[in-house]
Amino acid sequence: EKRARGEPMAEAKPAPTPAPKPEPVPEPEPEPVAVDPSKEKADALKAEGNAHYKKKEFEAALAKYAAAYEAFDEDITYLNNTAAVYFEMGDFSKCRETCDKAVERGRELRADYKLVAKALTRKGTSFKAENKLEEALECYHKALTEHRSADTLKKFNETEKAIKKRDEEAYLDDDKAEEARQAGNDAFKRQDYPEAVKFYSDSLKRNPNDHRVYSNRAASYTKLTAFNEALKDAEKCIELAPEFSKGYTRKATVQFFMKQYDKAMETYQALLSKEPENAEAQDGVRRCVDAINRGNRGEMTEEEMKERQAKAMAEPEIQGILTDPVMRQVLQDFQDNPKAAAEHQRNPGVMAKIQKLVAAGVVQMR
Structure with a gap:
C-alpha cells in the first residue's frame, strides 16, 4: 500500500550485532616419544x-x-x-x-x-x-x-x-620313447584308440621332438573325434618336420571332418606345392571342391549347412570380412544392385574375400 502523505516513516532497525567467534582451542602439544637408548x-x-x-x-x-x-x-x-x-x-x-x-x-x-x-x-x-x-x-x-x-x-x-x-x-629316454611308440602303434592296429593315445603321450614325454608320434597321436584323436586335439598334434608335426607329408594330410583330414573345407583345401594345396604328384593331396583337393560345390548347389541338408556356417563364423578371418563395412555393402550389392556387383567382380581383392566366404559356406553364389 502507498504511504499516506504526511505520515511519518518507520525508523529502520539496526542490524543485530554478530556473536563473537569463540577463541580457538589450542592444540595439545604432542607427547615426546620416548626413545629406547x-x-x-x-x-x-x-x-x-x-x-x-x-x-x-x-x-x-x-x-x-x-x-x-x-x-x-x-x-x-x-x-x-x-x-x-x-x-x-x-x-x-x-x-x-x-x-x-x-x-x-x-x-x-x-x-x-x-x-x-x-x-x-x-x-x-x-x-x-x-x-x-x-x-x-x-x-x-x-x-x-x-x-x-x-x-x-x-x-x-x-x-x-x-x-x-x-x-x-x-x-627323457629315447629308447623308452621308441618302446612306447611301438606299443601305441600296436594299440592303434587293435583299434584301441584311447590306449594308443596313452602310449603316444608317454612316448612324447620321453622324446618331445619325434614328429612321427605327433602324427600318430593326431590319427588316434581323429578316430576318437577329438578334432581340436588332433589338429594341434598335426600342426606340431608340421612345425617339427615341414617336409613330412603325413603332417599335412592328418591336418587336412581333421579340417575336412570339421567341415572347414576351405581350410582343408589350403592344407592340401600347401602339400602339393612341395609334392605336386602326391595322390592323397590331389584326391583331398577334389573332395574339398566337391563338398564346397555341394553346399553352393544346395545339396547339403539344412543341418549340415548350419553346422558348416557356424564353424566358419567362429573363424577370425571370416568375422573380419563380415564386419568390414565395405564388404557388407559389397554383399548387399550382389543381392540388390547388379551394376555395382559387376564393378565389384572386377576387383581382385574383393573377389578373393567373396571366394573365401563361398568356400567357407557362409554365402552361396548361384
Whole structure:
C-alpha cells in the first residue's frame, strides 16, 4: 500500500550485532616419544654393519649385527641382516639357522609379518642355491602365507617351473620313447584308440621332438573325434618336420571332418606345392571342391549347412570380412544392385574375400 502523505516513516532497525567467534582451542602439544637408548644403540651398530656389508667386509658386518641384536633383541631385522651376510658368504647352513631363529623370535614378539616372511624367503633362496628345490618351494609357500609379496611369489613360480623342467628332463629316454611308440602303434592296429593315445603321450614325454608320434597321436584323436586335439598334434608335426607329408594330410583330414573345407583345401594345396604328384593331396583337393560345390548347389541338408556356417563364423578371418563395412555393402550389392556387383567382380581383392566366404559356406553364389 502507498504511504499516506504526511505520515511519518518507520525508523529502520539496526542490524543485530554478530556473536563473537569463540577463541580457538589450542592444540595439545604432542607427547615426546620416548626413545629406547638400547634401540638407538642397536640401530647405530646396524648402520655400521650395513656399511661393512656393502664393502663385502662380511666378518666385520657379522660382528656389528650380532652386537646390535645383543643390545636390542626385540627387532629381528638384525637377525635377517645376519642371515643375508651368511648367504653372501655361501654358508647356507648358518644362513638357514639364523632365518629359523628370526622366525621363532619374530613370532614370540608378534613382529611384522613382512619381517617373518623375509626370513622364510631368504631360507628358501638358500635351499635353491643348493638346488634343493622342493625345500625352497616349501619355504616360499610359508613366506607367502605370512605376507604375499611380488618378489616371493616370483621366486615361488620360478622354482615350480624349475622342478617341472628338471622332472621332465629326468624322464627323457629315447629308447623308452621308441618302446612306447611301438606299443601305441600296436594299440592303434587293435583299434584301441584311447590306449594308443596313452602310449603316444608317454612316448612324447620321453622324446618331445619325434614328429612321427605327433602324427600318430593326431590319427588316434581323429578316430576318437577329438578334432581340436588332433589338429594341434598335426600342426606340431608340421612345425617339427615341414617336409613330412603325413603332417599335412592328418591336418587336412581333421579340417575336412570339421567341415572347414576351405581350410582343408589350403592344407592340401600347401602339400602339393612341395609334392605336386602326391595322390592323397590331389584326391583331398577334389573332395574339398566337391563338398564346397555341394553346399553352393544346395545339396547339403539344412543341418549340415548350419553346422558348416557356424564353424566358419567362429573363424577370425571370416568375422573380419563380415564386419568390414565395405564388404557388407559389397554383399548387399550382389543381392540388390547388379551394376555395382559387376564393378565389384572386377576387383581382385574383393573377389578373393567373396571366394573365401563361398568356400567357407557362409554365402552361396548361384
